[in-house]
Amino acid sequence: MRLIIKYYLMNTTEEFIALYDEMADQLFRHCFFKLSNRELALDLVQETFARTWEYIASGKEVKNVKGFLFKVANNLIIDEYRKKKAVSLETLQEMTGFDAPVNEHTKTIFSVEVDTVLTHINKLDSKYKDVIIMRYVNDYSPKEIAKILGESENAVSVRINRGLKKVQEMLNLTGSSN
Amino acid sequence: MKKFNVVRNESSDVMLNDDERKQLRDSLLSYMEKVPIIPRDDMRILKRSRNGWIVGVLAGVLIAGAGVSFAAQQALPGSMLYPIRIGINDRVRGLFTKNTKTARTVSDSASAFVGSSTELTNSIMEPAVASASTTQTN
Numbered sequence: 001m002r003l004i005i006k007y008y009l010m011n012t013t014e015e016f017i018a019l020y021d022e023m024a025d026q027l028f029r030h031c032f033f034k035l036s037n038r039e040l041a042l043d044l045v046q047e048t049f050a051r052t053w054e055y056i057a058s059g060k061e062v063k064n065v066k067g068f069l070f071k072v073a074n075n076l077i078i079d080e081y082r083k084k085k086a087v088s089l090e091t092l093q094e095m096t097g098f099d100a101p102v103n104e105h106t107k108t109i110f111s112v113e114v115d116t117v118l119t120h121i122n123k124l125d126s127k128y129k130d131v132i133i134m135r136y137v138n139d140y141s142p143k144e145i146a147k148i149l150g151e152s153e154n155a156v157s158v159r160i161n162r163g164l165k166k167v168q169e170m171l172n173l174t175g176s177s178n
Numbered sequence: 179m180k181k182f183n184v185v186r187n188e189s190s191d192v193m194l195n196d197d198e199r200k201q202l203r204d205s206l207l208s209y210m211e212k213v214p215i216i217p218r219d220d221m222r223i224l225k226r227s228r229n230g231w232i233v234g235v236l237a238g239v240l241i242a243g244a245g246v247s248f249a250a251q252q253a254l255p256g257s258m259l260y261p262i263r264i265g266i267n268d269r270v271r272g273l274f275t276k277n278t279k280t281a282r283t284v285s286d287s288a289s290a291f292v293g294s295s296t297e298l299t300n301s302i303m304e305p306a307v308a309s310a311s312t313t314q315t316n
Contacts, residue, residue: 012215020206025193032192042194046202050209057215114188117181136182137189164182171181 016056019065020049026138027073033118033137034077034129044080048073067148074130120170121163128163135160254298 027048031041051072055062062068110118121132134140134148142160146153194202246259250267253259271286 013210016210017203017207020203024199024202028194029189029192033189042198042202045194046205049202049206053206053210054213057210057213059216110188111184113181114185117185121185132182136186137192139186139190 012056016053019069023066023069024049027069029137030070030133031073031077033133034122035080036118036122040080044073044076047076051076064148064150067150070130070134070148074126078126116174117167117171120167120174123170124163124166128159128166131156131159132163132167254294254301256298 024045028041028045031044031048032038035041035044048069052062052065052069055068121129124132131145131149134145135142140148142157143153145160146156149156246262247267250259250262253263
């Protein structure tokens, strides 16, 4: 019996580390594009995995682990927004734009075009922002997004299209639509 | 739409660098050691054994109670189990009987009581009568 439990523990730990290897970049991107702060995004990724592990370790069952990770990350992002309520995030983005992501080999800076689009995406309601970031930043298909969020594929597609339309309208207003 | 595809291309470069990845992985591993997992199977076994105890004790109480009640069914006045027969068995039988049958239940109890009294009287009187007749013959 002890052997079985030991095997179970080992298996769960290995599975969780494999999940980290698979999801770390995607969660990092998700947090980074919503917070526009690399250090904060790193902290949130770490906290997201720690909280998810704590939940699993307490014996509770998680049916959709990827969905759970995104949910925890989103809750942490909301907490961050609340903490920074004094300084409006939108004002901050308008003033400074996005932080440049640092790659190991090269320092990548977003083009002005992408920076503008991202700024407008961040002005959307979180229900549109989440699906657009998942679709265009993390490159998930609508079907994958639906599975992660536990919603229908149709609902996700409609939301993506509405979000895109809203961003397009904002771009038209600022005169940067080409 | 073109703009969004450009976002997709440019954002694919956004990722953890090797140092960050390793650092996060190490801190996650040390956190996992600090907060060990409680295996679900193990907890199920604990739960099952706890339930097993409760079920076992309840079954024991039920069997013992039924046995005492069954033994009290034939108890005579003066025996240790007679109060159980009058206080519990007869009352329980009365509870399970509807109004129309109440009279029959009461009469059954009464006749049982009379029967047991007769049995008791006989058991006391018969040896006494037998010994008296033996004395007279002598």
